[in-house]
Amino acid sequence: MIVRLLITALLLGVMLLCSGCYGARETEDIAYVLVIGIDKAADGQQKFTYQIARPRGAGGGGGGGGEGGEKGEGGAWVINTFTAPTPSETRMLLKSTMSRFPNIGHVCAFIIGEDAAREGLGDLMSYFMRNRDFRGTMIMVVTEGTAEEYIKRNNPKLETSVAKYYETLLANMESGYYLRTDLHDFYLGLKAEGVSPYAAYSATNPMSGADRPAAPPAPEEAGKPYIAGDVPRTGEGDPTEFAGLALFRGDRMVGILDSDETRAVSILRSKGVRGYVGIVDPLKPEKNINIAFRLGAKPKIKAALYDGTPLYKVSVFIEAEIMGIPSGINYELGENRVLLENQISQLFAGHISRMLRHTQMLGSDPVGFGLHLRPQFPDYNALKQADFTALYQAAEIQVNVTTKIRRTGLDWQTSPWQTHNAEDPPHD
């Protein structure tokens, strides 16, 4: 028994040694890089922006922003931008600018400038995926304009740490207006047969309140679809916002989905979609109805291959709850409820169809319809020969959305508004 205990103790000792206790650095010797921005630079070079956590003692404490990077005295972070042919060189240059060793193992997000994304990310992905300092769970975001400018202007008001900002924001994507993407997902889209890469889309809002919808709303829809940067808002909040999805064909970005199209992708990928939507009142179109919704079941996608042309049948089941009926019409029971359910179904079916038309036109399959086609191939060698982009563009996709209103909020029926025979009383 003593021998066994001795072996166990020895193994435990080696375990500790092998887990990284050798060559360790003290926390105070390390600078933690939290965000890396990537932009295209002149002469085929790349511009890397490093956002580094500033320790409270060094930064004068407190949360809030470090806008302006090095200039931001007392800020929570330091920003440094380098231009070099490869990311490895920028890491060495970064070390030349600071006393501490820059640790990139705790990077939480990669921000990619749109120009760099449109030029192609394949070369960079090779570095990120092979390097042990990076991990597949690191978030990936494409931004309008340059990543450098975006990082400098992103100044979260509710978080003290920019890492927490990205991780919390992209963990709570219930609206479906944006999707969390990480290095692993993106790389999978690049290499796997049957799905295309995509990334969350973010931008800095000018905060002018200007209303610039990405597309006209659907007939059943009360609101409008937006792309990040165009949401009509004013105020003193963080100008950064997430809405939409950057689409890629191969390693190059080819387009952007708006918020409604992105939610359609979220629904079909079953990415925990739940939230609220404004519906045009079917019986009184000048009024809107507020609805809470969620996916009632994982969407079913059936695939078949007819003479080399894919046919997909998509069934989506939405569960809804009535949150407000300004018209006062009783939609909780009977035929009216069916009418409202059909209105919701048509809205989501319209969004999904619009997203499908858009993505088929771009030749990018963010939902991964091609994955459902894989069992149709006789073997893996035949599958590898297939052109999934062409197949997706040629595919016929039939969408069927069913909605059930399960709950009606805290009211179970609606009483009509009190009518006035006389003219409305004068207002102030």
Add this chain to the structure above:
Amino acid sequence: MSYQPGHMGLAEGMALIFAATLAPVFLTTFPFSVDTAGPLAWSAPIISYLEFIILLYPLLYVMRHSAQDLYGACRELLGEWPTRLIAFYYVTLYLLDAVLLLRQFAENTLITALPALEFEAAIILYGIMALILLYIGIESLAQTSYILMPLLIIGLLLILALASSRYNFLFLTPWNGTGLVTVGFWGVRAGGINLGALLPFFLATSFQNRRTLKNAVVYGLGLSALLRTAAFVCYTAAFGASISREKLLPFYELARLVYLSRFVQRIEAFFIIVWSIMGMINIAIDIFAALYLLCRLFNLPALRPLMLPMVMIVGELAMLPPAVTEVVVIYITALFSYYNIGTLVIPLILFCAALLRKWREAA
């Protein structure tokens, strides 16, 4: 002979085989298989397990010809010199396995956990641990493996469960991979992985009876094959075949994908512990097997004095290949060719010899 390993029961036998056959799950064997078998590569452990179970009965039949072990049975059936030749082959096979595993585990430790450590130091570290385990003896080693086995199984299954949000089982399609015939043949060639399951046949006199031996193989190898299969299914479902073939350390990559929340992530450090233990035990078992057969081959009275020189030789040999890529290529090429002579061809030759003898006796 002072090196007889004492008495072992079902638990020890099972643990010994489990520890000696699980290591490939941590190495590059599976990504290599994906090149040939595509998304059905995960079936290779099951096919090779079935192959060994089919071979198990001929082996047990062969063992009837000797009151001793496989070495004794071989001598009775084939004579002295062929037996010596076969024993020498197995010595080289177990040594080759020890050398290649030592180098791979040392390199993997440098890649994943201790990048600042000198390569030679990693080899020496693993070598020292293997030496300590060898000195303790195979019986204690088996018992230690048995104690650790539940922890290892739980740890591996926990990682598979925690990474489940990443699985898309459509990546396992087309279900027949590159074709059932191709995959089937590949699975049979992968039988070299079962080398560790032959060890109890060389140590047969230490087991209570033939039934114990049989059950140890069935359960020990079965459990190992089941875990390897589960790991490869999950790995393929998480990475797809195209990425699966790229990775050097599939299970480590899977562990790195675990992300439950901001606070539950980066758990691969735990996994490195698991693989270090398995690596050390497996290397020790391989060196013990080689030394044991060497002692039988040359009728040496003791095994212990050879341990230190042998570990040093294994360490030196492990340092010879210039880069990890060469080691991986040598290991995989040997596993799918040279190893099969020991796990498939020789057992079948012995079985044929046993049948021939019976036929002659009957005539």
